[in-house]
Amino acid sequence: MLVTASLVALSAAAPAVAADLAARPYTKAPPPMVAAIYDWSGFYIGINGGGGSAHTTWDFVGTGSEGSHNATGGTVGGQIGYRWQTGQWVFGVEGQGNWADFSGDNVSAVFPGDRNRTKIDAFGLITGQVGYAWNNVLAYVKGGAAVVSDKYDVFSTATGASLGSTSQTRWGGTVGAGLEVGFAPNWSVGVEYNHIFLADKDVTFTGLVGTDRIRQDVDMGLVRLNYKFGGPLIAKY
Known part of the structure; x- marks a missing residue:
């Protein structure tokens, strides 16, 4: 009889003990892994600087070659x-102007x-680009039209006096290649090589x-710094 009474008492106490236990906490599943990748799409503007060399040959018509020289120096400009x-794959169009x-x-x-x-005192490039991106690293080739502002002088070797001069704007073509790296949100830096070929004039x-x-x-070889408008990153799940 005593045992039966004890069992009844324990049965009555069990619901109360269960009610006193804390509710099992809810644990939210962790979010999926997200990889941020660089997006090269959008408008950009930038500056560039470097050096170049123009190999120039003068031929006196009807007589023969007067010889050749390399016109070398520096350049600075911008691009958009x-x-x-x-x-x-990355495709683009660009206009560039340099002093x-x-x-x-x-x-x-x-x-x-x-x-x-x-002497070349200015040039401009209008080009198309095709590139391949590895996240924030972009390698590309480019090609299009080029315009060059030239000045030609003839002067005396003995006195240095000018004997004649003229200026011309010459059109031609250009090809090139570059490597660009996105190093901060919206900013990228790169190096680029360009060759301009001009018809005989x-x-x-x-x-x-x-x-x-x-x-x-x-x-010419150039170092370029670009700022791209818009968000530089997209999320990939």
Whole structure:
């Protein structure tokens, strides 16, 4: 009889003890892993600087070559463009304008008393781009049209006096390649090589008899800093 009474008492106490126990806490499942990847799409603007060399050959029409020289120096300018990314492929268009100071000269092989000097003081590039991105690293090639502002001078080797000069705006083509790295939100830095090829051009000088046919190609290396408008990252689950 005593045992039965004890069991009844324990049965009555069990619900009360269970009610006193704290509710089992709810644990939220952790969110899925998210990888942030760089998005190269959008408008961008930037600055650039570097150096270049224009290999120039002067031929006196009807007589022969006056010789060649490299017009070398520095350049600084800016660029603006738009890129759009699909998968890892990146496509873009860009306009670039630079001031330059590429200059050089040589003694004429036809007229030993003369020196021929070439100077490039500005150039512009209008190009399309095709690139491939590894997250925040972009490698690309480019090509399009180029315009160059040239000045040509003939001066005396003995006195340095000017014998004639003229200026021209020359159109040609350009090809190049670059590597760019996104290093901070919206900012990227890169290096780029460009080659400009210009068609032969006949040049006459006021006060001088005859015509020079001038051939010119330009090679340059640039360091570029770009700011891209819009968000630089997208989330990938």
